[in-house]
Amino acid sequence: MKPADEILRTLRALRWRMALGDFLRSAARAALFFFGVLVVFTAVAWWRDGFRPDLTAVPIALTWPFIFGVAAAMLITALKFPPQERVARALDAAGATRDRFVTALRLAEKSHADEFERTALAEIAAWARARKLGALLPLRLPRELPWIAAPVAMLALLWWSAMNANAIKDARAAQETAAISSTAKQLDRLGAAADILAQENDDKLLKLVADRLRQSAEQMRAEASEGKDAHKAALRELAQLDDFVKDLRRPEAATPDELKALADALAKHEQTREAAKDIAGGNLAEAAKKLAETAKDESSAEQVNATLKQALDHLAERREEVSKQIEKLQQAGEGGRRDLLKRIAEALNDLAQQGKNVARDGKGSPKSEQKKMTDDDLRRLLGALEGIKDQQQRQQEGDGPQGGQPQPGEQKEGEANGDGKVAMLNFPTGEKPGETPGESIHFPSGKPGNGTDRDTTKDPFGAKSAAPNDAARKEQNAGQLGEGESLSALIPSAAAGDEKAVRRYRELYDAAAFAAEDAVTQENIPLGARFLIRRYFQAIRPKQ
Amino acid sequence: MTDSLEPRLAQFRTTFRRIQSEMAKMIVGQDDVIESVLVALFTGGHVLLEGVPGLGKTMLVRTLGEAVNLQFSRIQFTPDLMPADIVGTNIIHEDEHGRRTFQFRAGPVFANLLLADEINRATPKTQSALLEAMQEAHVTVGGVRHELPQPFLVLATQNPLEMEGTYPLPEAQLDRFLFKVKVRFPSNEELHSILDRTTSAHSPRVEKVVNDAAEVLALRDVVRQVPLVREVQEHAVKLVLATHPEDPGATPLAKKYVRYGASPRGAQALILAAKIYALLDGRYHVAKTDIAKGAHAALRHRIILNFEGEAEGRTSDEVIAEILHVNPA
Numbered sequence: 001m002k003p004a005d006e007i008l009r010t011l012r013a014l015r016w017r018m019a020l021g022d023f024l025r026s027a028a029r030a031a032l033f034f035f036g037v038l039v040v041f042t043a044v045a046w047w048r049d050g051f052r053p054d055l056t057a058v059p060i061a062l063t064w065p066f067i068f069g070v071a072a073a074m075l076i077t078a079l080k081f082p083p084q085e086r087v088a089r090a091l092d093a094a095g096a097t098r099d100r101f102v103t104a105l106r107l108a109e110k111s112h113a114d115e116f117e118r119t120a121l122a123e124i125a126a127w128a129r130a131r132k133l134g135a136l137l138p139l140r141l142p143r144e145l146p147w148i149a150a151p152v153a154m155l156a157l158l159w160w161s162a163m164n165a166n167a168i169k170d171a172r173a174a175q176e177t178a179a180i181s182s183t184a185k186q187l188d189r190l191g192a193a194a195d196i197l198a199q200e201n202d203d204k205l206l207k208l209v210a211d212r213l214r215q216s217a218e219q220m221r222a223e224a225s226e227g228k229d230a231h232k233a234a235l236r237e238l239a240q241l242d243d244f245v246k247d248l249r250r251p252e253a254a255t256p257d258e259l260k261a262l263a264d265a266l267a268k269h270e271q272t273r274e275a276a277k278d279i280a281g282g283n284l285a286e287a288a289k290k291l292a293e294t295a296k297d298e299s300s301a302e303q304v305n306a307t308l309k310q311a312l313d314h315l316a317e318r319r320e321e322v323s324k325q326i327e328k329l330q331q332a333g334e335g336g337r338r339d340l341l342k343r344i345a346e347a348l349n350d351l352a353q354q355g356k357n358v359a360r361d362g363k364g365s366p367k368s369e370q371k372k373m374t375d376d377d378l379r380r381l382l383g384a385l386e387g388i389k390d391q392q393q394r395q396q397e398g399d400g401p402q403g404g405q406p407q408p409g410e411q412k413e414g415e416a417n418g419d420g421k422v423a424m425l426n427f428p429t430g431e432k433p434g435e436t437p438g439e440s441i442h443f444p445s446g447k448p449g450n451g452t453d454r455d456t457t458k459d460p461f462g463a464k465s466a467a468p469n470d471a472a473r474k475e476q477n478a479g480q481l482g483e484g485e486s487l488s489a490l491i492p493s494a495a496a497g498d499e500k501a502v503r504r505y506r507e508l509y510d511a512a513a514f515a516a517e518d519a520v521t522q523e524n525i526p527l528g529a530r531f532l533i534r535r536y537f538q539a540i541r542p543k544q
Numbered sequence: 545m546t547d548s549l550e551p552r553l554a555q556f557r558t559t560f561r562r563i564q565s566e567m568a569k570m571i572v573g574q575d576d577v578i579e580s581v582l583v584a585l586f587t588g589g590h591v592l593l594e595g596v597p598g599l600g601k602t603m604l605v606r607t608l609g610e611a612v613n614l615q616f617s618r619i620q621f622t623p624d625l626m627p628a629d630i631v632g633t634n635i636i637h638e639d640e641h642g643r644r645t646f647q648f649r650a651g652p653v654f655a656n657l658l659l660a661d662e663i664n665r666a667t668p669k670t671q672s673a674l675l676e677a678m679q680e681a682h683v684t685v686g687g688v689r690h691e692l693p694q695p696f697l698v699l700a701t702q703n704p705l706e707m708e709g710t711y712p713l714p715e716a717q718l719d720r721f722l723f724k725v726k727v728r729f730p731s732n733e734e735l736h737s738i739l740d741r742t743t744s745a746h747s748p749r750v751e752k753v754v755n756d757a758a759e760v761l762a763l764r765d766v767v768r769q770v771p772l773v774r775e776v777q778e779h780a781v782k783l784v785l786a787t788h789p790e791d792p793g794a795t796p797l798a799k800k801y802v803r804y805g806a807s808p809r810g811a812q813a814l815i816l817a818a819k820i821y822a823l824l825d826g827r828y829h830v831a832k833t834d835i836a837k838g839a840h841a842a843l844r845h846r847i848i849l850n851f852e853g854e855a856e857g858r859t860s861d862e863v864i865a866e867i868l869h870v871n872p873a
Contacts, residue, residue, distance in 0.1 A: 089775075098831035099776050106773040107829075116769045119549050120828035 003118075003125035004108035010128055011084045011105065017137050018087055023077040028142035030076070031069030035151035038065055042158045052166055053159040062152065087137075094136040100124045169227040176230035180220050183234050187217035209245070216241055259284075261314060269307050271297070506542045513537055556763050556823055560586070562753045563611045569748040570607040571600050572741065573734030580725045580841050581608060581699065585760065586767055587816040589722020590678050590698040592663075592713075592845060599727045600738075601701045605659040608699075612754040614656035615693065621666035623709065627673035631683040632690075648685060653677050656693055656757055660700040664710045671717060674698065678720045695760050715804070715848060722813045723838075724845035770819040772830040779832040779873065780814040783839055786867040787847050795866045801853030802863060806846035813842035832873035840864050 001009075038061065045051035082090075088101035104124040107117045191213030198206030216237040224230035259279055266276035271294045278287035295305070516537050520530045560582060567578045577593070581604065584591045593601050602618065609616030619630060632651035638644045652658065653674070663671060677683050678698050682691045700721070702713070718724070730738060741748055754760055785791045788805030789798050798805070817838035818830045825834070840861055847860035 098825070098827060098833060099773075100827075100829070100831075102775045103771070103773045103829040103831075106775070107771060114769075114771075115549055116828060117771045119553075120771050123828050 003121040004104070004113075006125045007101070007104040007121065007128060008084070008108055010133060011087050011101065014087045014091070014133060014137055015082050015084065017134060017139070018082045018090060019077055021137065021139055022080065022082065023073050024139070025073075025142045025144070026076045027066075027069045027073035028144040028148070029069075030072035031065050032144050032148055032151070034065035034068045034072075035148055035155075039151045039154045039158070042155055046158050046162050049165075051158075051162045053162050055159075055163075058159070061155075091133060091136050097127075097136075100127060104128075173225050173227040176224035176227065177221065180224050180230040180234050184217040184220050187213050187220070191217065212241065212244055262312075265307060265310060265314065266291075269303060271303065272307060509540065509542050513541075552762075552766050553823060553828070556586075556766050557826070559753060559759075559763060560820075560824060563608075566611040566750050566753055567604070567607045570741075570750060571604050572737045573730045574600065574604070574727060577604065577725050577727055580723050583817050583820050583838070584722045585612070585695065585697050586764055586820055587722060587813075588695065588764060589813065589816070590700070590720065592718070592721040592724040593699060593701045593727050594704050594724060595701070595727030596703060596705060596729070599729065601699075601727060602659060602661065605657055605699045607750055609657045610750040611752065612656075612760060613752045614695070614754075614757055614760070616657045616659070617652040617655035618659040618661060619652050620661045621663050621670070623665060623667060625666045625670050627670050628685075630670065630673045631677065631685055634686045646686065648688065648690065650690070651683075653683060654690070654692060656695055656697065658696070658698045660698060662703060663700040664702040664712055666711065668711055668714065671711065671713060674700075675717055675720065693757065695757055695764070718845045719807050719809050721845060722816070723841040725841055767816070767819050767823065770822055770828060770830055772815060772819070776830050776832055776835070777815065779871065780811050780818070780835045782871050783814065783835065783843070783867055784808070784811045786871060787843060787863065793871075795863070795870050797858070797863045797866045798847075801849050801856070801858045802847055802860075803850040803853075804848040806843045810843050810846045814838055817842060836868055836873045839868055 042051070084105060085102075088105045091097055091101045092099050101124070104121060107113055107121050110117065113121065191210040193210075194206050194213060195210035197203070198210055220230065220234050220237050223233035263276040263279040266272040266279065272291065275287040275290040275294065278284070278290065291308070516533060520533050563582055564575075564578055567582075568575065571578055581591050583589075585608070593604075595601060605618070606616060608614075619625075628651065630651050630653050632649050632654065634646040635649050636644050637647035660674065663674075673683075677692060677696070681694065681696050682689050684690070698721075702710075782793060784806045786793045786795055786805075787798055787802060787810075788794055789800075789802045791805070794802075794805075814835050815830070818834035821834040821837050822828070822830045843864050844860045847863055849858060849860060849863075
């Protein structure tokens with residue numbers, strides 16, 4: 001075999017060895033890359049706080065980067081299969097070949113090699129035969145392989161952190177759910193009672209109230225199960241229920257029937273017909289504007305006024321009739337719905353107030369106590385509802401309210417109703433739910449003082465002193481939440497005037513410079529220091 | 545290996561080593577200097593020897609002349625030396641019939657080995673007389689061109705210490721030297737050997753290794769045939785380009801302290817020297833290590849430092865060392 005062919009065959013054989021080395025390196029790098037991707041995805045999931053790792057899937061998760069890495073490495077190796085030139089360069093770079101393989105490759109590619117080149121090829125072939133060239137391209141574990149431990153460690157940390165966080169979250173959710181469970185149950189029971197009452201009276205409004213109560217209970221449970229602050233959620237829901245009930249209890253505006261009657265009355269006259277159309281169309285503002293314009297017209301004002309008076313009298317009569325009917329209903333015990341709404345509103349107010357107090361005082365009462373009070377109040381609320389229900393039942397049976405039986409809301413504190421449940425909606429004066437008597441004192445500093453009165457004034461900040469000077473400006477900023485007063489004062493600086501030097505700087509400098517020069521020349525100043533003093537006066541010398 | 549080439553290559557290696565060993569009899573401890581001078585001899589270049597007086601520079605050239613059996617001449621450069629004193633002049637010759645004609649009397653430059661001692665003491669005009677001889681291998685006197693004998697090797701010396709009253713060689717003339725070799729002061733042991741050889745009754749005798757100049761020229765032809773592939777040649781190009789401060793491959797020292805980089809003659813010197821180093825190593829192709837081996841001697845006089853480099857005491861050897869470090873063989 002010719003030396004050139006022998007060298008080319010050697011290089012071809014070594015190509016596969018180099019390709020294998022490339023494959024291992026590429027696989028390690030690709031696996032490292034995919035591990036990095038996995039770390040990024042896991043970190044994002046962990047950061048978004050919804051990551052629940054499954055320990056059984058960990059081996060599979062750790063296997064996928066390797067599988068992807070191997071696949072990517074195969075693709076890369078196939079696309080970048082090492083050419084002979086690269087093998088020759090690698091051989092020359094790896095060992096003390098003295099550029100033999102690069103030279104041999106180039107000389108072998110020549111179609112007509114001269115005598116010296118053939119001699120060189122023969123020398124290189126003989127040199128290559130005498131050596132194990134495979135050792136120049138050793139198959140080693142890729143350097144990148146140990147680095148895979150880094151993303152694996154990061155994954156382990158993320159998984160451990162997520163599992164730990166989930167355990168804490170689950171524990172907190174269970175705690176929060178337990179904390180508001182009784183409240184939610186009370187709301188459920190209240191809603192169920194309202195639902196029954198609504199069905200019995202075919203009252204859509206009560207049905208709405210019942211649905212809203214159930215929704216609030218569900219919302220509280222949902223937030224508690226997510227580990228959120230259940231007490232806060234309960235307070236919010238109760239506040240919303242309070243607003244809801246207040247809206248229901250708010251005196252109604254004119255009903256559509258009443259507006260229709262008013263529109264009919266105004267439609268009888270030409271001058272007010274347009275306004276009647278606006279009223280019928282619901283555009284009350286436009287109607288009022290047109291009526292005002294019509295009233296300016298003296299010719300028709302009297303007629304319009306008469307029409308309006310007639311219509312309003314008619315409305316007043318209807319309102320009076322309705323009021324009488326309501327009064328009769330109330331007297332006859334038909335005021336159950338309004339009373340129920342009123343009682344719910346009052347109970348919700350109390351619950352909300354309790355929550356605010358707890359939130360503001362913080363350490364004023366423990367959560368357990370707050371929960372207890374909330375439950376108590378709900379129990380009272382439920383008792384009120386039960387009382388109404390009993391009352392409704394008795395009304396249906398033809399029994400009016402007994403003279404000696406207190407009305408809901410008037411029941412004495414601690415007194416049990418007919419079912420043995422306590423209906424307490426009123427609290428002692430000066431006390432709030434969740435506070436023991438005497439706890440209602442508010443300290444501005446957050447803690448009681450030392451008993452020494454430092455000032456004669458009742459103002460906790462002391463008597464107001466005079467302003468520092470006339471230019472001082474005092475401001476009293478009321479806090480947004482009304483948590484007390486604050487005082488701020490702006491004190492202008494003393495040199496804020498427009499004073500100017502009364503002597504020219506040059507005159508002052510000249511006077512001082514002579515004195516300094518005299519001082520410098522005295523013998524008691526060290527020679528080194530004299531230079532510094534001169535430099536100083538030179539530095540402050542006025543500019544020419 | 546072919547039969548015809550192998551003996552020639554073996555003869556080259558043998559001849560080179562024998563001359564080296566013969567010179568080493570007289571020149572103690574200057575092996576790298578001897579090798580550089582021989583490389584210049586077989587590549588057709590010239591050598592600038594830099595060293596203080598008394599280090600055996602003249603002895604080196606004379607020994608070389610004896611070993612290769614070549615004609616040797618020496619010129620002591622002084623400020624009053626004229627170009628005609630080097631190249632020769634036309635004199636009036638009167639024959640037996642009384643007719644007078646101009647006849648060219650060759651100067652000392654007409655020799656195979658020329659020692660230009662303390663070349664920087666002559667005026668630039670005289671120094672330039674060597675330019676044509678070194679580059680073109682001929683001199684022109686009175687409009688007549690006179691070919692110099694081949695091989696023609698100039699070995700110029702200069703003293704790096706005494707700068708007063710000297711005329712530093714211009715860059716153009718420096719570029720004509722293949723190598724600039726620094727002759728270092730001998731060590732303790734080497735000094736003992738020198739004293740033993742030069743102060744005893746028996747002084748060593750140099751034997752002739754080469755019979756005539758034709759043999760040297762034949763070996764020169766062998767050297768130039770050594771194959772060199774482009775990848776290896778690229779290394780030499782990189783080294784030369786790296787000496788230019790404006791080149792992207794310039795090293796930090798080159799960018800900061802070099803005013804002018806090496807010329808293309810520097811690359812030629814690197815390649816020619818590398819071919820000889822390859823043959824001496826028993827190879828028939830040039831490797832990058834061969835190029836790096838001659839880099840200092842071939843490039844140090846072709847790199848002109850700027851004022852900052854001179855002021856900070858930098859040398860071109862530092863620049864070359866950094867270039868070789870950045871571009872390993």
